[in-house]
Amino acid sequence: MKLRLDKKDLKSFLQSLIDQYDLYAPVQLTEGVSVYKKIDRPGEVSLTLLNPQKPLKEIFFPQSEVMFDFEKVGKRNQVTSTEEVKKERVILGARPCDIQAISILDEIFLGKDYTDVYFLQKRKLTTIIGFSCNHPLSTCFCSSTGGSPFFREGADLFFIDLEEAFLVELLTEKGMAFQKNRFFKEADPKDISLAKEIEEKASTKGDASVPIERIEKRLNLMMESPFWDRVHEKCMGCRICTYLCPTCHCFDIVDEALNNRGHRVRNWDSCLSSLYSQETSGHNPRPSGRERTRQRLMHKFNYFPKNFGRVACVGCGRCILYCPVNFDIRQAIELTSPKGIKKEKAEVN
Amino acid sequence: MVVKKAYVETTDRMLRTLELGFLNEEDGRNFDFIPGQFCELSILGKGEAPFGIASSPTENGSLKFTINKAGVVTTALHHIEEGAEIGIRGPLGNGYPIDLFEGKNILVIGGGFAFTTLRSLIVYLLHPQNRSKVKNITVIYGARMPGLLLYREELLEWDKRHDLKIIVTVDWGDKDWKGKVGLVPNVLEEVAPSSENTCAVICGPPIMIKFTFPKLMALRFPNERIFTSLEKRMKCGFGKCGRCNIGHLYVCKDGPVFSYAQLGKLPRDY
Numbered sequence: 001m002k003l004r005l006d007k008k009d010l011k012s013f014l015q016s017l018i019d020q021y022d023l024y025a026p027v028q029l030t031e032g033v034s035v036y037k038k039i040d041r042p043g044e045v046s047l048t049l050l051n052p053q054k055p056l057k058e059i060f061f062p063q064s065e066v067m068f069d070f071e072k073v074g075k076r077n078q079v080t081s082t083e084e085v086k087k088e089r090v091i092l093g094a095r096p097c098d099i100q101a102i103s104i105l106d107e108i109f110l111g112k113d114y115t116d117v118y119f120l121q122k123r124k125l126t127t128i129i130g131f132s133c134n135h136p137l138s139t140c141f142c143s144s145t146g147g148s149p150f151f152r153e154g155a156d157l158f159f160i161d162l163e164e165a166f167l168v169e170l171l172t173e174k175g176m177a178f179q180k181n182r183f184f185k186e187a188d189p190k191d192i193s194l195a196k197e198i199e200e201k202a203s204t205k206g207d208a209s210v211p212i213e214r215i216e217k218r219l220n221l222m223m224e225s226p227f228w229d230r231v232h233e234k235c236m237g238c239r240i241c242t243y244l245c246p247t248c249h250c251f252d253i254v255d256e257a258l259n260n261r262g263h264r265v266r267n268w269d270s271c272l273s274s275l276y277s278q279e280t281s282g283h284n285p286r287p288s289g290r291e292r293t294r295q296r297l298m299h300k301f302n303y304f305p306k307n308f309g310r311v312a313c314v315g316c317g318r319c320i321l322y323c324p325v326n327f328d329i330r331q332a333i334e335l336t337s338p339k340g341i342k343k344e345k346a347e348v349n
Numbered sequence: 350m351v352v353k354k355a356y357v358e359t360t361d362r363m364l365r366t367l368e369l370g371f372l373n374e375e376d377g378r379n380f381d382f383i384p385g386q387f388c389e390l391s392i393l394g395k396g397e398a399p400f401g402i403a404s405s406p407t408e409n410g411s412l413k414f415t416i417n418k419a420g421v422v423t424t425a426l427h428h429i430e431e432g433a434e435i436g437i438r439g440p441l442g443n444g445y446p447i448d449l450f451e452g453k454n455i456l457v458i459g460g461g462f463a464f465t466t467l468r469s470l471i472v473y474l475l476h477p478q479n480r481s482k483v484k485n486i487t488v489i490y491g492a493r494m495p496g497l498l499l500y501r502e503e504l505l506e507w508d509k510r511h512d513l514k515i516i517v518t519v520d521w522g523d524k525d526w527k528g529k530v531g532l533v534p535n536v537l538e539e540v541a542p543s544s545e546n547t548c549a550v551i552c553g554p555p556i557m558i559k560f561t562f563p564k565l566m567a568l569r570f571p572n573e574r575i576f577t578s579l580e581k582r583m584k585c586g587f588g589k590c591g592r593c594n595i596g597h598l599y600v601c602k603d604g605p606v607f608s609y610a611q612l613g614k615l616p617r618d619y
Contacts, residue, residue, distance in 0.1 A: 070393040070394075072393060072394065075430075075432055075433045075434055076434055077393055077434045077435075077436065079393075079436075108589060109589065113587060113588060113602060114587040114588070114589070116589060223616045223617075224617075249589070249591065250590055250591030250592065251584070251585075251589075251590045251591070252584060252590070253396070253397060253584045253585065253590070254396060255391075255393060255394050255395060255396045255397075257393070257394035260394075262393070262394050264391075264393075264397075266590075269590070269591070269592070271591065271592070276582075276592055277581070277582055277592055278582065279580075279581070279582050280419040280420040280423070281419065283555075285581070285618055285619045286618070291618070295594075295618070298596075298616075299591075299594070302597070303594065303596055303597035304597075306596075306597035307597050
């Protein structure tokens with residue numbers, strides 16, 4: 001179902017969302033620092049941002065999350081679960097790659113074996129309003145990872161920016177609940193054809209040339225390849241790529257306590273840290289950057305596809321954009337392909 | 350759970366066994382597990398760590414864990430007093446393939462404090478309800494010194510039984526030691542159990558496994574019938590937090606018990 005939201009009504013629309021829901025949207029905190037944040041005033045929302053620095057996963061899987069509180073009374077333990085999320089939430093302005101990443105997290109946290117209650121309760125109560133990417137960045141490669149700048153899967157509503165207005169598509173049951181929203185008008189056939197034109201133009205921009213097809217098979221043969229000796233060399237293990245990755249989901253569980261009270265917390269963790277796999281005995285199965293970089297790439301492009309039939313990368317480009325040493329995951333992927341190997345050989349000679 | 354009994358097992362005082370009772374009887378009745386599975390034990394304020402269950406499902410009403418003092422949580426577990434409460438999550442992991450063992454001879458090879466889940470398995474198999482399900486049981490258990498052997502009283506009891514063969518060996522004996530002296534792989538070679546219709550379960554320090562494996566090969570044990578239990582740093586225990594993967598499998602969820610045939614297909618990332 002297609003509707004239209006005039007831009008002059010955007011502020012009032014946002015206000016109506018704030019009144020009714022917990023609204024989350026991209027916000028510019030300071031120059032260069034942007035996040036998805038709970039919105040109190042419509043003016044806070046920054047829709048010109050393409051992708052906030054911190055990915056959408058934070059809304060469902062916070063960087064640091066209290067799992068329960070505890071208190072020790074003598075020899076007894078008292079445990080209280082943290083308060084459940086009860087209010088419905090709306091996320092506005094998420095880009096297709098970030099939304100696709102949430103469906104990847106669904107596979108993990110809501111997967112076939114065990115359900116993660118902390119993730120589930122937030123996920124259940126959230127409606128996602130996706131935004132089209134009319135002008136993808138040079139680091140974007142969503143079209144290589146099975147998405148596109150207009151990829152709608154995972155979004156409940158989808159907004160296409162038509163300059164003067166948004167074309168609003170209601171895609172799921174959660175989205176259809178907005179059908180009667182007083183700010184939405186019927187879409188004009190002209191709007192629909194304009195949206196189509198913009199979509200066609202943008203779809204040529206999301207880089208589709210990264211050779212991800214058949215990567216799982218190629219990597220099957222590469223576990224002990226000298227490729228890993230070289231590819232990790234410039235990585236200094238700062239781990240920013242994993243923290244800002246919308247699909248990376250590793251976490252650590254720690255107790256934070258003072259005297260007899262405290263809480264058990266889970267925090268984002270990273271496979272690029274040497275402590276991540278370090279065992280108490282001193283043994284570390286991944287002792288150097290070689291094994292750790294291999295774990296990061298193998299997980300995304302070999303282990304994850306084996307378990308879930310898709311790569312755990314959505315091509316958002318954050319790991320390229322924010323890497324302090326310009327490690328480019330696209331190059332690494334290319335170097336696993338016959339074409340990339342040929343190219344590298346030519347460069348060496 | 351509540352600590353019903355706690356005692357030091359070994360002369361170096363590094364291994365302590367905790368016997369835990371359920372706070373709620375119904376939880377005790379519902380807690381069903383397979384030998385080889387593990388639990389996350391936690392001391393609030395210190396954290397959580399995984400431990401193999403040392404008791405057998407046939408020993409109702411309590412659970413037993415033997416803990417090696419190594420880090421923050423294990424040290425706290427060494428200091429915890431009888432009557433104190435500790436947290437538990439489990440049972441986790443797959444456990445030993447009990448169904449597959451039916452009708453077969455069982456060879457159990459253990460070294461050092463990795464004997465915990467093997468004790469669970471042996472007690473389970475020796476239970477009158479289960480003993481007839483498997484044929485001969487042979488146990489080879491080694492430690493560095495006599496004082497480092499776990500569950501010594503039980504080892505003596507088992508030695509008296511006629512429905513299992515047990516060989517206990519130490520690397521260095523002392524003046525009171527009358528048993529065997531020798532490394533586990535060499536003892537295995539000497540005992541040379543037949544591999545015919547036999548499953549081998551092996552659990553011990555990596556160095557023992559490394560040298561025992563070729564001996565099993567020489568005895569013509571097929572990879573599909575050799576099982577071992579792996580350890581890795583784990584947190585969540587059900588394949589979400591990420592750190593215990595070997596290739597696409599998670600030790601906490603798909604293991605900790607793997608056959609050598611399975612391990613052969615996985616990357617050497619452990």
